[in-house]
Amino acid sequence: MKRRHCTPIAVVLLIAISTLSLAIGNSAENSYLVSDHEWSEQSKVWLARAMVSEAGWKNTSDHIAIAYVLLRRWKLAQKRYAKFPLVSVIRKYCAGFRGVEFTARQKWIKNLTADAARPVHWPNDIYWSDYRERWLAVLDTAEQWRQGQYADPCAGKAMYWGGPLDHPSKRMIKMDCGETKNFYYTVRPLLSAEERTSEALRLD
Numbered sequence: 001m002k003r004r005h006c007t008p009i010a011v012v013l014l015i016a017i018s019t020l021s022l023a024i025g026n027s028a029e030n031s032y033l034v035s036d037h038e039w040s041e042q043s044k045v046w047l048a049r050a051m052v053s054e055a056g057w058k059n060t061s062d063h064i065a066i067a068y069v070l071l072r073r074w075k076l077a078q079k080r081y082a083k084f085p086l087v088s089v090i091r092k093y094c095a096g097f098r099g100v101e102f103t104a105r106q107k108w109i110k111n112l113t114a115d116a117a118r119p120v121h122w123p124n125d126i127y128w129s130d131y132r133e134r135w136l137a138v139l140d141t142a143e144q145w146r147q148g149q150y151a152d153p154c155a156g157k158a159m160y161w162g163g164p165l166d167h168p169s170k171r172m173i174k175m176d177c178g179e180t181k182n183f184y185y186t187v188r189p190l191l192s193a194e195e196r197t198s199e200a201l202r203l204d
Contacts, residue, residue: 031147031148032146032147032148033071033145033146033147033148034071034086034146038085038086039086039146041114042087043085043086043087043146044114044139044142044143044146045112045113045114045139046086046087046090046091047067047070047086047090047142047145047146048112048135048138048139048141048142049090049097049109049110049112050066050070050090050094050097051063051066051067051138051141051142052109052112052135052138053094053096053097053106053109054066054094054096054161054182055180055181055182056181057131057134057135057137057138058134059180059181060141061153061177061178061179061180062180062181062182063138063141063142063145064141064145064150064151064152064153065152065153065154065158065161065177065180065182065184066161066182067142067145067150068152068153068154068156068158069154069158069159069160069161069184070086070089070090070093071086072156072158072159073089073093073159074086074089077089096109096110097110104121104123107120107121108120108121108122108123112135114139116132116135116136116139118132153177153178153180154175154177154184154186155175157175157186158175158177158184158185158186159185159186159187160172160184160185160187161182161183161184161185162182162183162185163181163182163183164183166183168183168185170188171187171188171190172185172186172187172188173185173186173187173188
């Protein structure tokens with residue numbers, strides 16, 4: 001029995017299909033908010049930890065708003081330091097991850113892991129099994145956000161967030177980001193000398 005060879009048309013089709021598949025793959029990655037080479041399991045875990053630390057387990061609107069604020073701050077940091085990692089921005093900006101002394105809650109949050117094992121310092125009187133699925137859901141949210149599956153509830157403008165007890169500076173403008181636990185702020189641009197004079201002379 002003679003061995004059959006691919007015809008030129010078949011070869012062309014195979015090349016076209018391979019090229020299309022590669023293009024689709026590249027297009028999908030290009031839509032990601034954080035590219036594959038800048039994203040890691042550590043990035044996802046630290047972002048998910050920040051979401052839980054700053055907004056609890058189930059406040060998805062807050063989780064997404066927080067992620068976008070961190071993304072913008074990371075992009076600004078990269079303008080000065082091109083290889084500045086996302087994890088560093090998360091750890092520097094989120095109050096619960098700074099310093100050397102932590103509350104009991106902050107201790108177990110810092111020990112949440114990708115495999116959803118019971119974190120070190122988890123309260124003995126609370127069953128981790130009741131919260132494991134919640135943690136896995138937050139990890140999924142972090143990954144889905146990274147892939148661009150969530151729109152920014154703050155319309156791409158929020159640079160800060162805080163709680164009811166925080167005192168924003170005069171330059172911070174509170175934003176409407178929908179139903180969120182935290183408050184989100186953009187920043188009023190600095191006025192030039194001419195603008196400050198004009199503002200001072202303006203009549204009410």
